[in-house]
Amino acid sequence: MFSAETVISDLNKIKSQAPLVHNITNYVVMNITANALLAIGASPVMAQALQEVEDMVSIASSLVINIGTLSSPWVEAMTLAIKAAIKKNIPVVLDPVGAGATPYRTETARRLLETGPVAIVRGNASEIRALVESGARTRGVDSLDPAEAAIEAARQLSRKSGAVVSVSGPVDYIVKEAGLISVYNGHPLMPRVTGLGCTATALTAAFASVNHDYLEAAAGAMAIMSIAGELAARNCRGPASFEVAFLDWLYRLSPKEISARLKIK
Amino acid sequence: MFSAETVISDLNKIKSQAPLVHNITNYVVMNITANALLAIGASPVMAQALQEVEDMVSIASSLVINIGTLSSPWVEAMTLAIKAAIKKNIPVVLDPVGAGATPYRTETARRLLETGPVAIVRGNASEIRALVESGARTRGVDSLDPAEAAIEAARQLSRKSGAVVSVSGPVDYIVKEAGLISVYNGHPLMPRVTGLGCTATALTAAFASVNHDYLEAAAGAMAIMSIAGELAARNCRGPASFEVAFLDWLYRLSPKEISARLKIK
Amino acid sequence: MFSAETVISDLNKIKSQAPLVHNITNYVVMNITANALLAIGASPVMAQALQEVEDMVSIASSLVINIGTLSSPWVEAMTLAIKAAIKKNIPVVLDPVGAGATPYRTETARRLLETGPVAIVRGNASEIRALVESGARTRGVDSLDPAEAAIEAARQLSRKSGAVVSVSGPVDYIVKEAGLISVYNGHPLMPRVTGLGCTATALTAAFASVNHDYLEAAAGAMAIMSIAGELAARNCRGPASFEVAFLDWLYRLSPKEISARLKIK
Numbered sequence: 001m002f003s004a005e006t007v008i009s010d011l012n013k014i015k016s017q018a019p020l021v022h023n024i025t026n027y028v029v030m031n032i033t034a035n036a037l038l039a040i041g042a043s044p045v046m047a048q049a050l051q052e053v054e055d056m057v058s059i060a061s062s063l064v065i066n067i068g069t070l071s072s073p074w075v076e077a078m079t080l081a082i083k084a085a086i087k088k089n090i091p092v093v094l095d096p097v098g099a100g101a102t103p104y105r106t107e108t109a110r111r112l113l114e115t116g117p118v119a120i121v122r123g124n125a126s127e128i129r130a131l132v133e134s135g136a137r138t139r140g141v142d143s144l145d146p147a148e149a150a151i152e153a154a155r156q157l158s159r160k161s162g163a164v165v166s167v168s169g170p171v172d173y174i175v176k177e178a179g180l181i182s183v184y185n186g187h188p189l190m191p192r193v194t195g196l197g198c199t200a201t202a203l204t205a206a207f208a209s210v211n212h213d214y215l216e217a218a219a220g221a222m223a224i225m226s227i228a229g230e231l232a233a234r235n236c237r238g239p240a241s242f243e244v245a246f247l248d249w250l251y252r253l254s255p256k257e258i259s260a261r262l263k264i265k
Numbered sequence: 266m267f268s269a270e271t272v273i274s275d276l277n278k279i280k281s282q283a284p285l286v287h288n289i290t291n292y293v294v295m296n297i298t299a300n301a302l303l304a305i306g307a308s309p310v311m312a313q314a315l316q317e318v319e320d321m322v323s324i325a326s327s328l329v330i331n332i333g334t335l336s337s338p339w340v341e342a343m344t345l346a347i348k349a350a351i352k353k354n355i356p357v358v359l360d361p362v363g364a365g366a367t368p369y370r371t372e373t374a375r376r377l378l379e380t381g382p383v384a385i386v387r388g389n390a391s392e393i394r395a396l397v398e399s400g401a402r403t404r405g406v407d408s409l410d411p412a413e414a415a416i417e418a419a420r421q422l423s424r425k426s427g428a429v430v431s432v433s434g435p436v437d438y439i440v441k442e443a444g445l446i447s448v449y450n451g452h453p454l455m456p457r458v459t460g461l462g463c464t465a466t467a468l469t470a471a472f473a474s475v476n477h478d479y480l481e482a483a484a485g486a487m488a489i490m491s492i493a494g495e496l497a498a499r500n501c502r503g504p505a506s507f508e509v510a511f512l513d514w515l516y517r518l519s520p521k522e523i524s525a526r527l528k529i530k
Numbered sequence: 531m532f533s534a535e536t537v538i539s540d541l542n543k544i545k546s547q548a549p550l551v552h553n554i555t556n557y558v559v560m561n562i563t564a565n566a567l568l569a570i571g572a573s574p575v576m577a578q579a580l581q582e583v584e585d586m587v588s589i590a591s592s593l594v595i596n597i598g599t600l601s602s603p604w605v606e607a608m609t610l611a612i613k614a615a616i617k618k619n620i621p622v623v624l625d626p627v628g629a630g631a632t633p634y635r636t637e638t639a640r641r642l643l644e645t646g647p648v649a650i651v652r653g654n655a656s657e658i659r660a661l662v663e664s665g666a667r668t669r670g671v672d673s674l675d676p677a678e679a680a681i682e683a684a685r686q687l688s689r690k691s692g693a694v695v696s697v698s699g700p701v702d703y704i705v706k707e708a709g710l711i712s713v714y715n716g717h718p719l720m721p722r723v724t725g726l727g728c729t730a731t732a733l734t735a736a737f738a739s740v741n742h743d744y745l746e747a748a749a750g751a752m753a754i755m756s757i758a759g760e761l762a763a764r765n766c767r768g769p770a771s772f773e774v775a776f777l778d779w780l781y782r783l784s785p786k787e788i789s790a791r792l793k794i795k
Binding site: 291292293294296297333334335336337363366367368369370405406407456457458459460501502503504505506508509 | 582
């Protein structure tokens with residue numbers, strides 16, 4: 001049963017094991033996602049050369065695939081890395097950034113999903129819908145839909161792909177076929193900082209490194225993201241000081257704060 | 266007539282319309298420019314794959330072309346994107362980062378300009394001079410010349426290309442053929458933060474999305490940049506806390522502050 | 531004789547000469563390394579296109595080669611840039627990020643070293659060992675070894691390559707054949723911020739621009755890094771506010787603070 005204890009236990013495992021999280025991600029968020037992983041005690045590495053992705057996967061505990069600034073050579077590297085991760089049996093977390101915004105993104109995200117099995121897909125409502133509904137649209141990388149509108153699409157995607165699907169929004173919905181965890185924490189400033197969705201994906205991979213119940217892992221990552229967001233909002237003066245405080249809180253988050261604040265269903 | 270009212274009205278339009286600004290920009294500044302666009306209420310997207318730039322332009326309200334870390338495939342994508350933007354009739358804002366520093370940059374910037382018509386060129390004095398004077402030099406990406414030295418070059422560039430030319434420096438000069446707006450706001454810490462010139466370019470594109478008088482749009486962007494810079498400098502302890510405060514102020518800037526502080530001629 | 535006076539004098543030269551430091555570095559750290567160079571008064575430029583790297587080197591005072599997110603076209607550019615730097619007689623500083631983690635990184639770092647002579651190699655203990663010992667391992671980009679364990683490897687690397695070798699860790703060891711400077715400053719939060727190793731490399735290049743005794747230059751850069759880290763730790767609330775304070779302190783560091791705090795042997 002998923003609870004604050006699960007989150008606290010996973011976070012402790014991350015701190016003690018320092019899992020190596022291999023990221024093939026977008027240029028915009030590399031710095032913040034690396035810092036967020038370091039903040040919770042994981043060890044990030046970024047590598048996308050065809051000559052080394054498989055070797056890097058071979059020493060990693062999980063793999064992040066994020067298509068935010070995709071291009072042909074990177075997609076080729078992502079494909080190789082996913083195959084190596086599956087062979088090595090480490091979890092792959094896919095972030096279909098901007099799926100629905102252009103056919104290239106939608107098709108690439110779908111193709112990467114089929115290259116899997118992927119352990120977890122993490123996206124906003126528009127992106128998740130774009131993976132299963134024809135005609136779904138995204139406007140750039142920001143969601144046009146409330147997360148609720150994507151629960152059914154998430155279920156469908158989960159059934160089809162076997163992956164846990166984590167839909168972020170004011171409420172986060174983490175879906176595994178019939179299973180559902182809803183995380184009610186968070187703060188409206190979070191979407192005003194670029195890359196917090198991608199950061200959620202990176203932390204999801206860190207949690208999946210230490211907890212192979214991927215529904216719990218995905219929910220745990222959203223829980224600490226959202227709680228750190230709430231705490232950060234208390235003393236900030238805008239999105240940039242919020243981002244600084246958010247990363248500080250990821251580092252300082254105590255079991256007490258997690259227990260006191262977590263609102264799930 | 267350009268005034269604080271123009272700036273306030275444009276900023277309100279950005280907040281209510283959340284224009285999608287498509288950026289093909291350099292690796293160094295992607296994060297800060299995305300955050301600055303989010304701070305003022307615009308919606309940034311970064312995409313440079315040949316397979317999708319035209320599709321992304323087709324849903325965007327403006328296009329930023331920034332050659333800060335250019336390479337062949339990116340220049341090809343920039344060219345495609347400019348052509349798509351012109352066909353769709355959305356404004357293109359060009360930032361000729363480091364023009365004059367190497368022949369490759371100077372020539373690429375000139376070629377992209379000819380691919381246009383570009384709505385606005387935003388650069389420092391050395392970069393603007395390099396686009397019209399043979400033998401003008403830049404030292405890396407920092408200007409060697411005072412902005413004043415580039416007003417004549419800016420006029421010449423504007424006449425030749427039809428673009429508004431926005432020259433940033435201690436005083437910002439925004440030139441459209443015979444027209445000139447001078448913005449006297451700003452703070453000496455601004456050039457000590459990497460990417461604030463590129464950020465000005467991105468905000469210029471957001472303003473150009475909602476105000477098709479591009480002289481006003483370019484001046485409005487420089488106005489809020491410079492005012493946010495002044496406000497940020499009041500409580501900072503160096504360039505990094507300045508950057509945090511600057512982004513916070515972009516988010517918090519009120520009509521009252523704009524009216525009280527704007528110094529233009 | 532290396533002392534606080536050396537560091538203060540070099541820092542003053544950087545502030546007055548604003549040396550142009552050409553960086554071919556990784557995507558994750560471009561922003562923070564550019565900001566750190568600006569903070570101490572240097573002028574950073576990033577350029578990796580084959581069409582311009584030699585031209586950019588021709589106006590630069592030093593060259594940073596960092597393999598953190600390497601790929602074939604970037605390695606080709608690095609090779610061209612090193613050759614141009616040697617021809618122009620400006621110092622090259624190599625950061626073998628993740629050497630030992632994958633064969634591609636280890637081999638590329640060794641090959642770039644042979645393309646030199648490189649003035650300074652700056653890495654963590656695992657990376658330095660990977661350059662001289664067969665079978666040495668790195669886990670991603672974080673060191674598995676204490677810096678002490680790499681002093682012998684650093685000596686060997688220095689003898690073989692002629693380069694100064696700067697090994698960062700809780701104590702930093704800067705080695706030139708028989709010579710050794712140990713810097714005892716620093717703070718445990720430093721490895722919790724992504725890119726501070728790469729930032730050390732960039733600042734090392736700035737110091738090497740103004741002091742051609744590269745043992746002193748490398749030690750001076752580690753000195754100001756570590757002192758800024760100590761000062762930043764006094765008022766921070768986690769790694770992100772630490773990073774902000776660290777960059778602010780790089781900007782504000784006074785001769786008095788350097789003299790009072792420097793602990794070397």
